[in-house]
Amino acid sequence: MSENEAAELFNRELDVLLRDGRPPFPSHDEGLIRAAGVLAAADFSADSRVREELRARLTGENEGGGLLVLVAEAVNAAAFKVLFAAACLLLLVTQVVRQPARAPLPPAPTASLPASVKDAAPARPALPPPPRVFIAGPAAARPSAGGQIFASIPMAAPRGEPLESFPIAAAGPGSPIVTAAAREVKVDGGTDLVMETDGAVLIIERRVTSHEELFERRVI
Amino acid sequence: MDFADIYDRYFDKVYNYVRYRVRLIDAADDITAKVFEAALGRSAAYDPAKGPEQAWLFGIARNAVADWGRDRGRRAEVPLDGVFERPGGDPRAEDILEGREERERVLAAAAALDERSRDIMALKFSSGMTNREIAALTGLAEGNVGIIIYRAVKRMQELLGGSKAI
Structure with a gap:
């Protein structure tokens, strides 16, 4: 029997094993199908530490998860995509329409100073003597009081x-x-x-x- | 698509697939979480006409494992040192640990396979997909998938020779 034929036979028996949960009898290779049974029976999912928490988070069984689901559904919804595209288009059109024709700027004012600061100053009232x-001069600096870094x-x-x-x-x-x-x-x-x-x-x-x-x- | 239903039907299968691929519990938890987060995000885009949902889900899982391997800069596998030696000592403790030990030996045997064989074996024994569906997902010929599975089970039979179940 060639390897191809052996593989075909084995795969047929393996499909029966996976479908029915037990190997066909008789098998053309008892040891091999028994090994396949060990592999099929191996279930590692009990080791998972995230199963329940992840389910709650993703399926909305708590508040945060509900929000996540809502956001995911909203983003995925075809209606949301259409609305988003329409909003973008509307914004673009609005910006273009609102753009006014640019008027020429007035000439810049020329700054000038009074001829004399003294002439421009208001008259002062009479001053007292x-x-x-x-x-x-300051008194000698005193040492810092109370261990502070700075002193008056x-x-x-x-x-x-x-x-x-x-x-x-x-x-x-x-x-x-x-x-x-x-x-x-x-x-x-x-x-x-x-x-x-x-x-x-x-x-x-x-x-x-x-x-x-x-x-x-x-x-x- | 009822995501909770998808989650309940496929969590164990996806987790088992990921464990076959990466073996480490923490990494398997992280990757499985990423798979279902991605599935939730893309659930609206899923088109049943393009294929069964397990093919869609395991396609996401394969990519997640590949990403994990790339991020870690290594193949998605762990060393086999000491895995096939049965521990001695207290027989009661051995009995308690027997189930876990048996699962570890299966994982260790899977880790001895090459990357492609491990992927195909993980799909075959975890996903419930037929060889034809696996072939469509992986881009291999259906006959080639059958040969890979046959050789891989033979190799694992050798490695698991000390198992009580064999």
């Missing part, structure tokens, strides 16, 4: 005294600003120092602050 301002450096209180003349000083080489007046202004939580110059008003604020306002705290 201007004090002269000194800012004392106390700022000296601003004080003033009348100026002898106006303006108090001529602008130095290259500096266009001349201090005209300076005064303290009480504000909530501290004192502002207002300094007026020939063409601008500068305000130096003095108030209580915290480390967090000045520094970013990082953990190394």
Whole structure:
């Protein structure tokens, strides 16, 4: 018997075995069909650890699975595909129709500065006798309290005294600003120092602050 | 298509097919889950006129096993070291483990086959498909499928010679 004939006979008997659950009798090769019976009887599915959980997830026996099924069905539905294509087409057409004819842009405005900043500035009211301002140097830096990384450096209180003349000083080489007046202004939580110059008003604020306002705290 | 019905009818078959191919329990669980997830995603595209549903499902399973093998950069198999040696020791423990051991020996014997034979054998003994259907799925001739099965069972008979059932 050739191998082809033996294989054909065996496969016929194997189909009977798989269909009926038992080998045909008599068999042309008892040992071989018995081995096939062992293979046919081997069932590994009891080893699976996902069978129930997977079934629940895929068939919608729990909430998440239901959603998955709905999404899968929706995506697969032919109606969904048609609707999706129609929506894309509608969006495209809408965009094309809404595109207005582009009008020519107006000419760009030409920026210009006043001839003189001094001429453009409003008239100032009469000033009180201007004090002269000194800012004392800070006290010696104190060691950090409480083991903190940063410590406050106390700022000296601003004080003033009348100026002898106006303006108090001529602008130095290259500096266009001349201090005209300076005064303290009480504000909530501290004192502002207002300094007026020939063409601008500068305000130096003095108030209580915290480390967090000045520094970013990082953990190394 | 009632997916729950498909799942209940084919889970064991697909799982057994995958175990024949990859042997490892965790991998078999992962691959089987991927098979049914993919089947659910493609269920609307299934056309009964193109073939029976088990051919469609096992086509997905074959691809999933191939993907797994590719991802791992290896053939979908495991080594055979020590598998055919029966453990000694406590006979009661041996009795308890007998069923599991027998299944492991079957899997080990299947792992000794070449990739194509193992695929054909797994389809034959797990899917319930005929040789003609397997031939259509794998692209082989029906006669060739029969020869492969015949040779593979003979080879496994040799390997399982120590089995109590043979």
